[in-house]
Amino acid sequence: MKATQALMDEHRVIERIILVLETAAQNLEQGQPVRPGLFIEVTDFIKGFADGCHHQKEEGILFKSLEENGMPVQGSPIGVMLFEHEQSRQFTRDLREAAQRLEVGDKAMTSKVIENAVGYAALLRQHIMKEDQILFPIADQMIPQEKHEQIWDDFENFEHEETGEGVHEKYLALADRLTQEVSL
Template sequence: MEHSHGHGFYEHHQFEKPTEVLSDEHRVIERVLAAVGKLLAVPPAQSLSHWKKALDFISNFADQCHHLKEEKLLFPAMEAHGIPLEGGPIGVMLMEHEEGRSHVRAMRAAVEGLERGETGGVESLLSHARGYLRLLKEHIQKEDEILFMIADDCIPAAEQTALLKSFEEHEAREMGAGVHEKYLAIAQELEAALNISNE
């Protein structure tokens, strides 16, 4: 089993809890949401490469890497300690993940249409992007301020350590090595292209 690649992010940060990883990812996701907010003011036909980069980030980092760690690992661990998956805070999060995916599918279809020269997708792209931004902003706040605290309280320390390992393995298996570095670089490229200072 090869362990020398792809774990730099975890080694560097020395996380103690799985929710710390997820909060760290939220900060990177927020940077890309800010970039999408700026893209709303630019005619999409002139910024398709930026939209494609943002959608790559959203689908692969925000969803595959981040949301799937919650859905496959964190939420089941919480359920095992008495927090129901249906109804309650986890149910709301799962519903919002699906809502986000539906916005992303619509944005992707609109961008593909614009690439083919179909101008009808502009309004759909912008309205779904606005919906996604609104949703994710509130979603992140709910997780940071409510859900992660519940997770920290209900999952025993030894299990938290095991979950961190599972997070790392999920990323290596589903995404390949260096996923955080790759998508942090995409966030930085979008900021540079849109003159966003991340001070």
Template sequence: MPLNMPKVPQGVSITNKGKAAMYATQDLRDEHEGILLMLSVLERLGTTLQVDHTVNLQDLEQILGFLSNFADRCHHGKEEDVLFPSLIRAGISDRGGPIGVMLAEHAQGRSLIQAMRESLSRLQAGDEASRPEFVGAALGYVRLLRDHIDKENTILFVIAEQRLTSDEHARLAEGFTQIERERIGDGVHEQYHVLLHQLLDTYL
């Protein structure tokens, strides 16, 4: 585990490898901690970008890579392709309710990431008019994801921990490992943690 990462309970692997947690949702909770830290970096840079033209745009590009590949493609992939179907089989409706809300917010987040990518590309090309567009999308994304993560931690994951059996949680853990391997590849999770802490050391 990289230095300075939030302390993980004994027996829990932050990368879902080795000894399994009692609940597979602990893997998602651990990932939320890293995502929240990156949101704080994005918030700091977005706020700075409003008044400071010397912000490192390459760092913003790396942040978007983290959010797109790790937070969305991998983390949200675990939820959408593994956790949510298990909850639906357990009788939790995907039409409205917590699953429906989470899916809608995932879609909103993807739209905001795309807006950030497009405005950052124009900003890199020298279009200063795109600066407030990036800032608006970035700070909107931070607000959305913080609220989203709070709802998952306090509502959706609690439902999963109450409704799914230990065997189902074991299958979730296996599914999470497969998603991570297929979506971002072995070792990439750890590389993103290194990037996260480099950015934390620089900006927070």
């Protein structure tokens, strides 16, 4: 199986959290009560799963393999993806800070929470679409067939060494819980 399939599967999980974020931001905008801690937990998920695990696999393993097989970093799809990962980190930092201040009663932070939640969601939705529809099909072509298995192994090793046992499952459970919370 192509190595990009593992990353596409993770995209489907990240999209569930994007939907949580969009729904929570919309509820907040409409004046409905939303627990600020929910946004903080979303940033826990982003930091641990979307950025900590998923983006690290892309940057440290898949993009490296693309480079080795002839794709430049500068002025290429890799360069755009790296830039967008950096933008997503900035949104996450700003969202977390605003949500923490909202949690201790700084109501003026409401608009900052909404702005960064919506900004992150929009960025990641189009980012995932570009990877799924443009970059990954290119990777499937550029990376030789026999290398795909090695990339799968590298992903597995990364999970064991960097992410740790059971961490993936912990974030899946968090995604389930937050989805339930915004659906009530």
